[in-house]
Amino acid sequence: MGERIGLEVSLAVSEAVKLARVDAVAAYPITPQTHIVEELAQMVADGELDAYYIMVESEHSAMSACCGTAAVGARTFTATASQGLALMHEMLFIASGLRLPIVMAIANRALSAPLSIWGDQSDVMAERDIGWVQMFAETGQEAFDLTLCCFKIAEDPRVILPTIINIDGFTLSHVVEPLELESQEDVDAWLPTYVPVHVLDPAKPTTVGPVGFPEIYTEIRKQQDMALIGSYDVVLEVWESFEKKFGRAYKPVESYRADDAEIIINLIGAIAGTARIAVDRMREEGKKVGLVRTRLWRPYPFEEMRKALGGAKAVAVVDRALSFGGPGGPIASELRSCLYPLDKKPVVASYIAGLGGRDVTIEDFYTIVAETEKVLETGYTDEYKMIGVRE
Amino acid sequence: MAEKSTDFIPRLLPPRELFAEGHRGCQGCGEALALRQVIKVAGPNTIVCSATGCMEIISSPYPETAWRIPWIHVAFENAAAVASGVEAGIKVLQKKGRYPEGKINVIAIGGDGGTADIGLQALSGALERRHNFTYVCTDNEAYMNTGIQRSSSTPWGASTTTSPSGKESIGQNVPKKNLPKIVAAHDIPYLATACPSYPLDLMNKTRKALEVEGPTYLHVLSPCPTGWRHPIDMAVEMGRLAVETGVFPLYEIVNGRLKLDMVMEKREPVIDYLKPQGRFRHLKPEQIEEIQKVVDEYYESLVYRAECDAKAPEANADEW
Numbered sequence: 064m065g066e067r068i069g070l071e072v073s074l075a076v077s078e079a080v081k082l083a084r085v086d087a088v089a090a091y092p093i094t095p096q097t098h099i100v101e102e103l104a105q106m107v108a109d110g111e112l113d114a115y116y117i118m119v120e121s122e123h124s125a126m127s128a129c130c131g132t133a134a135v136g137a138r139t140f141t142a143t144a145s146q147g148l149a150l151m152h153e154m155l156f157i158a159s160g161l162r163l164p165i166v167m168a169i170a171n172r173a174l175s176a177p178l179s180i181w182g183d184q185s186d187v188m189a190e191r192d193i194g195w196v197q198m199f200a201e202t203g204q205e206a207f208d209l210t211l212c213c214f215k216i217a218e219d220p221r222v223i224l225p226t227i228i229n230i231d232g233f234t235l236s237h238v239v240e241p242l243e244l245e246s247q248e249d250v251d252a253w254l255p256t257y258v259p260v261h262v263l264d265p266a267k268p269t270t271v272g273p274v275g276f277p278e279i280y281t282e283i284r285k286q287q288d289m290a291l292i293g294s295y296d297v298v299l300e301v302w303e304s305f306e307k308k309f310g311r312a313y314k315p316v317e318s319y320r321a322d323d324a325e326i327i328i329n330l331i332g333a334i335a336g337t338a339r340i341a342v343d344r345m346r347e348e349g350k351k352v353g354l355v356r357t358r359l360w361r362p363y364p365f366e367e368m369r370k371a372l373g374g375a376k377a378v379a380v381v382d383r384a385l386s387f388g389g390p391g392g393p394i395a396s397e398l399r400s401c402l403y404p405l406d407k408k409p410v411v412a413s414y415i416a417g418l419g420g421r422d423v424t425i426e427d428f429y430t431i432v433a434e435t436e437k438v439l440e441t442g443y444t445d446e447y448k449m450i451g452v453r454e
Numbered sequence: 455m456a457e458k459s460t461d462f463i464p465r466l467l468p469p470r471e472l473f474a475e476g477h478r479g480c481q482g483c484g485e486a487l488a489l490r491q492v493i494k495v496a497g498p499n500t501i502v503c504s505a506t507g508c509m510e511i512i513s514s515p516y517p518e519t520a521w522r523i524p525w526i527h528v529a530f531e532n533a534a535a536v537a538s539g540v541e542a543g544i545k546v547l548q549k550k551g552r553y554p555e556g557k558i559n560v561i562a563i564g565g566d567g568g569t570a571d572i573g574l575q576a577l578s579g580a581l582e583r584r585h586n587f588t589y590v591c592t593d594n595e596a597y598m599n600t601g602i603q604r605s606s607s608t609p610w611g612a613s614t615t616t617s618p619s620g621k622e623s624i625g626q627n628v629p630k631k632n633l634p635k636i637v638a639a640h641d642i643p644y645l646a647t648a649c650p651s652y653p654l655d656l657m658n659k660t661r662k663a664l665e666v667e668g669p670t671y672l673h674v675l676s677p678c679p680t681g682w683r684h685p686i687d688m689a690v691e692m693g694r695l696a697v698e699t700g701v702f703p704l705y706e707i708v709n710g711r712l713k714l715d716m717v718m719e720k721r722e723p724v725i726d727y728l729k730p731q732g733r734f735r736h737l738k739p740e741q742i743e744e745i746q747k748v749v750d751e752y753y754e755s756l757v758y759r760a761e762c763d764a765k766a767p768e769a770n771a772d773e774w
Contacts, residue, residue, distance in 0.1 A: 120579030127532035131539020272527035
């Protein structure tokens with residue numbers, strides 16, 4: 064077990080990347096991710112990390128260069144947020160389609176307009192279908208641990224897919240938290256040198272990124288989908304082996320006081336900390352409220368979510384992203400689809416909160432639960448509700 | 455009688471085509487010809503990073519491939535950024551002993567759209583970062599892959615599907631972007647203009663570009679029978695006419711000094727180049743005169759610059 068220290072979470076991610084001994088980093092500065100790549104640049108400058116750091120001229124080129132480094136067999140990392148992720152959009156599909164196991168950290172941030180450097184999850188929710196393995200951390204320790212896990216998952220020969228570790232911008236990325244870093248020796252033993260499956264090598268020429276005509280495109284997409292669905296077991300396996308080695312356990316879904324709960328709050332990311340306090344207070348007041356935090360976003364943990372939420376009367380889903388004019392926040396609409404096959408299913412109420420750096424407070428969770436009680440009594444009045452709007 | 459060198463030299467070239475025959479290029483494609491010559495010189499220890507475009511789609515219809523060397527296509531605007539990654543990745547992995555030793559040529563290839571328009575930023579970034587790679591722009595002066603739409607590299611007066619000539623339009627109504635000049639502003643050690651109609655020249659320039667350490671650039675005019683609307687057996691001749699009229703002067707810029715490959719005091723009239731091409735068919739005599747004037751002025755300015763550069767001290771004289 065490592066030493067317990069206080070560290071900014073961004074820097075904890077950088078530490079994990081260093082301990083993973085990445086070979087290449089290509090990144091472009093954008094708030095609130097920048098501390099991660101600044102720290103990596105410093106590590107390279109100080110000779111602590113033996114990697115090629117490509118200081119690209121845009122996020123589009125960052126992901127393009129990552130495709131290049133990964134294609135020749137380099138363990139590759141990048142980080143971005145918000146507009147940067149949006150600029151990468153085109154490349155994200157290609158990175159997964161070409162089966163390049165790049166690891167990316169996203170310090171989740173709002174999308175413009177109006178311009179906002181502050182946190183929410185609109186950026187990554189717009190990238191739901193890119194075909195990457197995607198997960199969300201709540202704490203600094205989790206950010207550190209999951210970053211290490213991402214490399215092992217992405218590079219597993221059964222997966223070979225790019226992988227995202229999401230950390231909430233500012234509320235997680237910029238806070239100093241107590242956490243344990245692991246030793247290089249232990250990480251080396253758990254995460255050996257990357258041995259790529261496919262490499263651009265003149266000794267064995269391959270054609271990467273060809274044209275796929277209609278008679279083959281569907282089959283290639285099917286293969287990719289099988290790989291992403293199949294990555295689920297590998298994710299579980301990697302988390303189990305991580306627990307064995309380092310003693311900290313991770314599951315696709317995290318339940319808190321949810322077993323007998325009538326109303327369960329479902330959310331993703333760092334606001335779970337506040338939600339837990341709200342749940343405790345409401346429990347003290349005799350309300351049967353619980354919390355389920357979804358950690359693994361892609362592949363979506365259908366069975367675990369059904370198990371964790373299927374027994375409740377209602378699920379109050381809190382999204383830090385808005386699907387304008389749609390069926391509710393992205394987490395809520397995924398959950399509705401997930402629960403739909405159940406004979407007896409909870410009511411799913413969708414709430415939008417914490418946009419563009421707006422705090423999600425304990426009071427907000429009280430409001431959300433009260434609104435959900437109303438929905439239980441009278442049924443839906445809105446597809447979704449925005450919480451904390453000043454009118 | 456002794457063989458002429460032009461008869462003899464081709465026999466010294468490696469006969470094996472690493473950019474293989476049987477691809478799906480149009481008949482008489484000047485771009486495929488250029489690529490074949492470049493890849494012949496580059497040889498087997500080469501990785502090609504291709505932008506989306508004609509050469510990409512004709513060479514890689516899965517499960518077929520025309521590439522006997524490692525080849526990667528990622529997207530349209532990022533061949534230079536992908537090449538940056540490939541070059542950087544090889545460098546770091548060779549240092550760590552995890553990639554076979556030896557020199558690997560990293561070549562990025564893009565058309566004029568993928569280079570002068572949508573890929574300009576990625577190209578500038580890769581040049582500025584001094585990656586050790588060669589960028590080859592095969593310039594056929596429009597978006598031919600999508601059906602002959604104008605690019606910033608389309609010459610003034612050319613009719614394309616998005617700059618059509620008509621009662622109120624001359625066709626492309628702005629001059630061709632001078633991309634080599636923009637690339638030269640990055641102060642890279644070597645750049646050259648070339649044309650597959652002069653195969654030995656193109657191949658020698660490719661050799662030089664690959665030998666030089668650092669980013670190098672080849673701007674290759676690639677006649678396109680489909681888009682230029684000239685007969686399919688005239689691609690080589692069109693390239694020659696482009697050079698002989700001064701429309702596309704061949705030069706090298708080595709460490710900042712420009713050298714014209716042949717100083718032609720008497721050049722063919724531009725009408726000889728324009729006339730066989732359907733894209734210029736609508737031009738009136740006075741418009742052709744205007745083109746002649748612009749071509750002459752530009753050519754004379756290059757001659758003057760080459761004279762001045764010849765007298766200037768070379769900043770960073772590398773031998774090859």
